[in-house]
Amino acid sequence: MAWKIGEKLKNARLKESIIVDAIKDAIQPGDTSLPGSPPNEQTGELKSSIRSTPEGQGFLVYGTDYATFLEYGTLDMAPRPFIRPVLEEKKQELTLDIKRQLQG
DSSP: EEEEEEESSSTTTGGHHHHHHHHHHSSOOOOOOOOOOOOOSSSSSSHOOOOEEEEEEEEEEETTTTHHHHHHOSSSSSOOSSHHHHHHHHHHHHHHHHHHHHOO
């Protein structure tokens, strides 16, 4: 599954690595995660699968096939979001940084 990032966060590609690193940092070692909390790292597969590629003015973030199930949940499992919270957390920081860069 891929998440397109950039349409809502203008010029997001300027800070692509900050977002990808923050997504990986949200996944911490531990046992089974609690519903509503980011998934815990048990095998390392999810964390090592997170990568990005340029896409228009933004970029795509990819993960394992089950990353979508973790992010949004299933009928039998509550969501364990780890991408959307990072985007919300970094949105203001990145927007201010991009404005500073554009102003010179």
